[in-house]
Amino acid sequence: MSLLTDSSAWQALEKHTQQVKKHHMRDLFANNAERFEDFCLQAGPIFLDYSKNLMTEETMSLLFELARQEQIEAHRDAMFSGEPINFTEHRSVLHTALRDQGSEPIISNHHNVKSDITAVLGKMKTFADQVRDGQWLGYSGKPITDVVNIGIGGSDLGPKMVVHALRPFASRKIKLHFVSNLDGSQMAETLRDLNPESTLFIISSKSFTTPETMFNAVTARGWFVSRVKNREFIKKHFVAVSTNLEAVKRFGIDEHNIFEFWEWVGGRYSLWSAIGLSICIAVGMGHFKELLEGGYKMDEHFREAPLEENMPVIMGLMGILHNNFYAIHSQAFMAYDHYLDLFPSYLQQLDMESNGKHVNRDGEDVDYCTGPVIWGDQGINGQHAFYQLLHQGTSPIPCDFIIALDSFNPACGHHPVLMSNFFAQSQALMMGKTAAEVRQELEHEGLSEPEIKALLPHKVFEGNRSSNSILFKELNPFTLGALIALYEHKVFVQGVIWRINSFDQWGVQLGKQLANQIQYELVDDEPVVKYDSSTNGLVNYYKRYRNIEGNKLLSCNNDWGVLQDIMEQEFK
Numbered sequence: 001m002s003l004l005t006d007s008s009a010w011q012a013l014e015k016h017t018q019q020v021k022k023h024h025m026r027d028l029f030a031n032n033a034e035r036f037e038d039f040c041l042q043a044g045p046i047f048l049d050y051s052k053n054l055m056t057e058e059t060m061s062l063l064f065e066l067a068r069q070e071q072i073e074a075h076r077d078a079m080f081s082g083e084p085i086n087f088t089e090h091r092s093v094l095h096t097a098l099r100d101q102g103s104e105p106i107i108s109n110h111h112n113v114k115s116d117i118t119a120v121l122g123k124m125k126t127f128a129d130q131v132r133d134g135q136w137l138g139y140s141g142k143p144i145t146d147v148v149n150i151g152i153g154g155s156d157l158g159p160k161m162v163v164h165a166l167r168p169f170a171s172r173k174i175k176l177h178f179v180s181n182l183d184g185s186q187m188a189e190t191l192r193d194l195n196p197e198s199t200l201f202i203i204s205s206k207s208f209t210t211p212e213t214m215f216n217a218v219t220a221r222g223w224f225v226s227r228v229k230n231r232e233f234i235k236k237h238f239v240a241v242s243t244n245l246e247a248v249k250r251f252g253i254d255e256h257n258i259f260e261f262w263e264w265v266g267g268r269y270s271l272w273s274a275i276g277l278s279i280c281i282a283v284g285m286g287h288f289k290e291l292l293e294g295g296y297k298m299d300e301h302f303r304e305a306p307l308e309e310n311m312p313v314i315m316g317l318m319g320i321l322h323n324n325f326y327a328i329h330s331q332a333f334m335a336y337d338h339y340l341d342l343f344p345s346y347l348q349q350l351d352m353e354s355n356g357k358h359v360n361r362d363g364e365d366v367d368y369c370t371g372p373v374i375w376g377d378q379g380i381n382g383q384h385a386f387y388q389l390l391h392q393g394t395s396p397i398p399c400d401f402i403i404a405l406d407s408f409n410p411a412c413g414h415h416p417v418l419m420s421n422f423f424a425q426s427q428a429l430m431m432g433k434t435a436a437e438v439r440q441e442l443e444h445e446g447l448s449e450p451e452i453k454a455l456l457p458h459k460v461f462e463g464n465r466s467s468n469s470i471l472f473k474e475l476n477p478f479t480l481g482a483l484i485a486l487y488e489h490k491v492f493v494q495g496v497i498w499r500i501n502s503f504d505q506w507g508v509q510l511g512k513q514l515a516n517q518i519q520y521e522l523v524d525d526e527p528v529v530k531y532d533s534s535t536n537g538l539v540n541y542y543k544r545y546r547n548i549e550g551n552k553l554l555s556c557n558n559d560w561g562v563l564q565d566i567m568e569q570e571f572k
C-alpha cells in the first residue's frame with residue numbers, strides 16, 4: 001500500500017492548508033455573504049452548519065478528493081453488504097441491518113440475517129410489553145417496578161444514553177438503573193433501595209465473559225437468592241442479552257429469557273440490537289422502532305447522497321482537517337439539550353475505541369494521527385467550567401454544539417435564552433475579540449491609559465476557532481436514531497481515510513490480561529517481586545494496608561461457581 005501521506009490528495013491538502021491557516025474566519029465570512037448557505041445542509045431531521053470551520057471551497061474540494069482517493073463509497077458499500085470488513089476478527093459489520101427498513105435480504109456468512117432480527121425484535125416486544133403492562137409478575141405476584149441493566153462499554157453506554165435521552169417518552173411506572181462499575185459500591189448503592197419481589201435484572205454482555213459484568217451479575221444473583229431463598233425464582237427476575245447462549249445457560253438463566261444477538265454487531269454499535277431491551281422497557285417498542293427508523297434514515301442519506309452533500313462524510317472530513325492538517329488532536333462535543341448529557345461519554349467509546357489505532361489495514365505503523373481525544377459535557381455547564389480554555393487557551397479545540405429547537409419543558413422562557421447561549425458560543429469562538437475592540441470597550445468604560453494597557457491583553461480573544469452547529473426540531477426517538485447513526489458513519493469515514501480497521505478493539509486486551517494475572521497475586525499476603533518496581537510497590541502497598549485478608553480470596557480462583565457462592569455468603 002502506498003503511504004497515505006505521500007498520496008497526491010494528501011500532499012495537495014498539506015500545501016493548501018499552509019495557506020488557509022493564514023486566514024481568519026472573520027475575513028472569510030466578511031468576504032462571502034453566502035458562507036452560511038454554502039456550508040450547511042439538512043439530512044433527515046438533522047441540520048448541520050459547518051461554515052465556522054477554517055476552510056474554503058478549495059479546501060472542501062481537496063478533502064472530497066481525499067475521500068474519493070480513499071474510496072469511501074466502495075468501503076461504505078462493503079460494510080452495508082455484509083463483507084467481513086472487520087478482518088482481524090473475520091466479521092461482517094452489520095449494525096445497519098438491525099435498523100434496515102427495506103425489503104432486500106442482507107447476507108452475512110451466506111445467511112439472510114433479516115429473519116433473525118425480526119424474530120428477536122418480536123420477542124423483545126412481547127417481553128417489554130408484558131413488563132410495561134404489569135403482566136410480567138415477580139415470584140410473589142408483584143409487577144416489575146425496577147429494571148437493572150448490568151453491562152459495560154457498549155452493553156451499557158449506548159442503552160443508558162438512549163434511555164436517558166428519551167425520558168420524556170418513558171414510562172414513569174418503571175425505573176431503569178444501569179450498573180457497570182466493578183467497584184461494588186455502584187451495585188450496593190443500586191440494590192440498597194430495591195425490592196427483590198419487583199426487580200428485574202438484564203445481564204447484557206455480548207461475550208458473557210466480561211469480568212466486570214460477570215462479577216456484578218453474580219453479586220445481583222447472590223443478593224436476590226439470599227433474599228428469596230429459592231433459585232427457581234431466578235426465572236422471573238433475570239434475563240440476558242448475549243451472543244454466548246451456552247454461557248448464559250451455565251449462569252442459570254432460563255433459555256426462554258435469553259435475547260440473542262450476533263457477532264456481526266460490534267459492542268459499541270449494539271444499542272440497535274437486543275442490547276436495547278432496556279430502551280424498549282423504558283419507552284416501549286413503538287418508540288424503539290422509531291429510533292431504528294431514524295438510524296435508517298441517516299443510513300439512506302449516507303448511502304445515497306453525493307459526497308459533497310453527505311453529512312457524515314463532511315463531518316468526518318472536518319475532523320481530518322483539524323487532526324491531520326492543523327495538528328489539533330482533541331475534539332469536544334457540547335450538548336445544549338439536557339437530555340443529551342450522556343451523549344459525549346457515549347461518543348467517547350464510539351470514536352476512541354473505533355479509531356484509536358496505530359497500524360493501517362496492512363499492519364504497518366501509520367505516520368499520521370488517527371483518532372483524536374474525544375470529550376465533552378453539557379454545554380451550558382461547560383461555559384462556567386472549561387470554556388475559558390476553549391476561548392483563550394493555547395490549544396484550540398474544535399467543538400460540535402448540539403441543540404433541539406424546541407424544548408419538552410419550555411418553563412418560563414428558558415429555551416430562547418439557552419438558544420442564545422448556543423448561538424453566541426460558536427460566534428465567539430469564530431470571531432474572537434481584537435485588541436482594538438477591547439481598547440474601545442475599555443475606553444468606553446472610562447479606564448485610564450495605564451489601566452487599559454494592563455488589562456487589554458487579558459481580554460483579547462484570538463478567535464478563528466472551529467465548530468459545527470447541529471440542530472434538530474425536537475429530541476424524539478427518530479431524531480436521536482438519526483443523530484447516533486450520523487456519528488457512527490462519521491467515525492467510519494475517518495477510519496476509512498486513515499486506512500485502519502475501526503471495528504476491532506485489541507487495545508483493551510493488554511490491561512485485561514495483566515489484571516487477570518495480578519488478581520492471583522492478591523489472594524495471599526506474600527510480597528510480590530516479579531513485576532517492575534512500581535507495580536510490585538503498588539501491589540505490596542495494597543497488601544500491607546488492606547482490610548480484607550488475602551486468604552479469604554484464595555478459594556475464589558476465578559471460578560465463577562465458587563465466586564458466586566462466596567458472594568452469596570457475603571450477602572447473608
Ligand code: F6P
Binds near residue numbers: 206207208210268
Ligand atoms: O471494552 C472492550 C469491550 O469489548 C467493548 O468493546 C464492549 O462494548 C465491552 O467490552 C463489553 O463487552 P461485552 O458486551 O462482551 O460484555
